[in-house]
Amino acid sequence: MKTIIEVVSKSYDKHLEKVYGSAESAKFLGKPRMSIYNIYIFDFFFSVYSFFRSSLSWDDRNKPKYVFVNSRFKDIICSLDREHVVVMGGITDVLFCIRNNIKFVWIGYLVKAFDIYHYYGRDKSYIKALLLLERITCSNNRRHVFLWEDTLKVGASLACLFNKNKFIDTVCIQHGLLSFGSDLKPDGAVSNFNFFINSSQNKFFSNSSEKNSCVIGLPYDILIKPPLEKNIYLVGIGSSTSLIGNSMYLYSLWVYTKIQKEFIKSGCKVYYRPHPTEDMSIYKSFFLNIETAPKKNIFSASLSTYIGFNSTLLYEAGFFGNITIGINPSEASQYISDFDTSLTIDEKDINQIVKKLNQYIAKKNKPSLQKETINKRFLRCVNAVDL
The missing domain is CATH 3.40.50 (Rossmann fold)
Known part of the structure; x- marks a missing residue:
């Protein structure tokens, strides 16, 4: 022992x-x-x-x-x-x-x-x-x-x-x-x-x-397939104790504020979904709506659009039939995505994000839901x- x-x-x-x-x-x-x-x-x-x-x-x-x-x-x-x-x-x-x-x-x-x-x-x-x-x-x-x-x-x-x-x-x-x-x-x-x-x-x-x-x-x-709503969720990547991690976190907040402006102009309701490691005193000053409800409740309420960098929540959202948009950073990043999203967009093209999403929805290309239950x-x- x-x-x-x-x-x-x-x-x-x-x-x-x-x-x-x-x-x-x-x-x-x-x-x-x-x-x-x-x-x-x-x-x-x-x-x-x-x-x-x-x-x-x-x-x-x-x-x-x-x-x-x-x-x-x-x-x-x-x-x-x-x-x-x-x-x-x-x-x-x-x-x-x-x-x-x-x-x-x-x-x-x-x-x-x-x-x-x-x-x-x-x-x-x-x-x-x-x-x-x-x-x-x-x-x-x-x-x-x-x-x-x-x-x-x-x-x-x-x-x-x-x-x-x-x-x-x-x-x-x-x-x-x-x-x-x-x-x-x-x-x-x-x-x-x-x-x-x-x-x-x-x-x-x-x-x-x-x-x-x-x-x-x-x-x-998530057993019920909810309706598609005009809700936009920005997925927080979490803060870090390291210098590199913190710089990426601050960069993500900057990108998300740009995205928030684009979708508010189009009439969508935009929520920021913080990572559990984040400090509320920092992110609450950047966003109009903060969503901290259990993720299962959010997924069950409606199909929405989730936008973010490489994160588990972004993967989960796509897994349950939501539209997901992956952001490609403007410079080399340690956060390399190893799963597919519905759409991807470069940080420099953020002003086109609403147009790209509307085109995607018009084609009705929606991800399929998981059919095998967790018990199985x-x-x-x-x-x-x-x-």
Whole structure:
């Protein structure tokens, strides 16, 4: 177990170093403040909890086959037989499980146990946490642990813990499209298997093959085909801690303000859809309408036009039948698109964007909707890795 926690700690250090630019900044900015008394109290209560929780583990015959680490993939979880599913997570996850009658296991202690080890050098609680998770999860029957990441505290801990366990398969369900130009280690590099959104994601993994990966598509369904409306969504690319990332972000805001002016003149309603990493105090001064509703709600309400650079949301919009317009930057960019959009336009030709869209709509060239449900796609991929 000592080897495992050292591997997780070093891997997390490398991840933070890429995010913040240096090891020193990563340690300073990422370190949570905890007093020694706070650590002692946590160690004591967690020791008591782990002792009693270990005795309450399920019998092997009753352990669900599919273990989801948090409730991020709600459509997949709810599409499965409740008898075969359990969610491991925190407060928001337990509420989801209660509403949907799904088994739940609390693992809210894992992050704090990791922090105490990683930043304060005390490994007692972290080792106990991993041993407890191993006891709760392991079975003599094959099980799948589904992660949305394996580079952060929880995902890296579980991926490393079960990496060589012959009865536990760790599967990273990709939550976004990977792109060239990023120095970050891609999620899925530590897991045993990967479920990709798009087949193009294979190229980011040197050992990717049909035996350890499958294209699941987007992890949710839009079953109703809504009407086409004159709504325009500008898709934010997200801010960054790096100089290159921030310059591209500011460039995207400049381009989007030009596009906003063109569509407002034509009578369309224009919304800016910010990335979760963006600072509201920056983007709200550029746009008249900000849309932060859940993307599934937006996709279900109407077919619209989505405009942007290389982003997962732009891909998702096209996947569910919306019109998508990809922007070609005026200069070489690290954000190289590896999926097709309905239209593309050069930044220098933004003044022609309304005309190009109207011509496209007149031809009635609309993308087709995904016909295979997420339940079928999920089970197809599970069966593929079970072979």
